[in-house]
Amino acid sequence: MARVLSFAYALLILYISLNPFDFDFETSLAPWAWLDAPLPRFITLFDVLVNILAYIPLGFLLVFAGFPRWRNFVALGLALLASAILAFFVESLQTWLPTRIPSQMDWWANILGGVLGGLLAIPLGPEWLSGSVIRRCFDQWFGLNWIACALLLLFPWAQIYPQSSWLGTGVWGQAIFGSIDWGTTVVNHFLQETLITAICWLGTALLLSLGMRAKAPQWPILNGLLFLTVLIKTLFSALQFGIDFSLVWLTDGAIWGMLIASAILKWALQLPRTIKTWLALVCLLGGTLIIHTLPDNPYFILTLRHWYQGRLLHFNDLMQWVSIAWLPLALIWLSWDKLSGRLKY
Numbered sequence: 001m002a003r004v005l006s007f008a009y010a011l012l013i014l015y016i017s018l019n020p021f022d023f024d025f026e027t028s029l030a031p032w033a034w035l036d037a038p039l040p041r042f043i044t045l046f047d048v049l050v051n052i053l054a055y056i057p058l059g060f061l062l063v064f065a066g067f068p069r070w071r072n073f074v075a076l077g078l079a080l081l082a083s084a085i086l087a088f089f090v091e092s093l094q095t096w097l098p099t100r101i102p103s104q105m106d107w108w109a110n111i112l113g114g115v116l117g118g119l120l121a122i123p124l125g126p127e128w129l130s131g132s133v134i135r136r137c138f139d140q141w142f143g144l145n146w147i148a149c150a151l152l153l154l155f156p157w158a159q160i161y162p163q164s165s166w167l168g169t170g171v172w173g174q175a176i177f178g179s180i181d182w183g184t185t186v187v188n189h190f191l192q193e194t195l196i197t198a199i200c201w202l203g204t205a206l207l208l209s210l211g212m213r214a215k216a217p218q219w220p221i222l223n224g225l226l227f228l229t230v231l232i233k234t235l236f237s238a239l240q241f242g243i244d245f246s247l248v249w250l251t252d253g254a255i256w257g258m259l260i261a262s263a264i265l266k267w268a269l270q271l272p273r274t275i276k277t278w279l280a281l282v283c284l285l286g287g288t289l290i291i292h293t294l295p296d297n298p299y300f301i302l303t304l305r306h307w308y309q310g311r312l313l314h315f316n317d318l319m320q321w322v323s324i325a326w327l328p329l330a331l332i333w334l335s336w337d338k339l340s341g342r343l344k345y
Contacts, residue, residue, distance in 0.1 A: 006064075009058050010058065013054060013058065014090065015318065018097065020099075027096060031093070040101060040103055047106075051113065052116070055110045055112075055113030055117065056120070058082070058083055059079040059083055059119075059121070060118065061117075062082055063076070063118050063121035076115065076122060083110055087111060087114075091107050140213065140215075141217075142213065145212070147333050148210070149211070151207075151326070151329065156233070158319075158326040160232065160322075161319045162240070162249075163323065165193065166200075167196075168196055193251055193252075194257040196257065196291060197257025198256075198258075201226065202264055202283050204284065207284065208222065208225070209269055222265065226258060240316070281331075284331070288327065
């Protein structure tokens with residue numbers, strides 16, 4: 001699994017680094033010309049940090065992928081070498097991209113990220129590096145429901161792209177329902193945010209619980225997922241909008257919505273499976289209808305003015321697709337499971 005994930009993450013780096021793939025091969029520059037080129041005049045801390053952070057997961061996964069044949073500093077060397085080769089390949093291809101500027105600074109930042117990721121993985125014990133702990137947790141929590149596990153892992157990333165409603169997964173419904181401009185004085189935005197957040201999280205949590213074993217610690221897992229989602233959203237909001245706007249989305253309505261939904265979830269998880277299924281459907285579809293019927297929060301619209309689209313531009317495009325696809329995929333899985341009746345407990 002670690003080798004597959006390493007390969008998949010490398011493809012993700014290639015996609016983000018080379019998108020939109022508008023290569024101009026007629027240029028007379030050699031692909032390795034960036035090695036002798038002077039450093040860019042303007043080097044921002046943001047660009048350096050992003051190049052480091054992007055390769056940390058790759059280095060981390062590569063140490064897992066090499067276990068048990070390669071360990072410790074040999075595994076670290078593997079992570080360094082693979083990160084350097086991939087980064088060199090990316091920078092060389094960017095020579096033919098008019099919208100990209102390859103440089104040694106990016107290459108060294110990528111290598112540093114791969115090394116840091118490897119250093120984070122090396123101290124883990126053999127049970128972790130072999131994947132036995134992760135596999136055991138997967139078997140105890142999800143059984144054979146790998147689709148439910150995939151939906152759980154994708155959920156935090158579906159919230160990265162800026163949306164007017166916290167935990168409102170997807171913007172696809174706006175094309176169907178449209179958004180009514182009722183003005184800023186008609187709707188109590190605190191109550192609107194509280195209602196939408198509570199309904200969306202309750203529906204999402206109940207849907208994901210249907211893919212878990214009955215004996216799995218469902219409430220702690222789902223609350224841990226919610227905490228991870230908040231953490232990831234805060235980090236990427238800081239990258240997208242700046243540190244000052246990293247928590248601007250975490251309004252009073254969003255906080256109360258999560259608290260109310262978590263309290264109700266504690267009780268709802270004890271309901272029969274059929275009732276949980278219909279309650280999840282009603283919450284998710286009802287939340288989508290509310291999101292795309294009520295007007296957007298004007299403060300959200302003002303916040304978007306501080307969004308510099310050049311930051312993580314292609315990554316944001318990818319996360320937008322994740323946000324759009326998550327809810328339809330979840331509903332398709334739930335419908336298939338309901339009709340087939342093959343979900344394993």
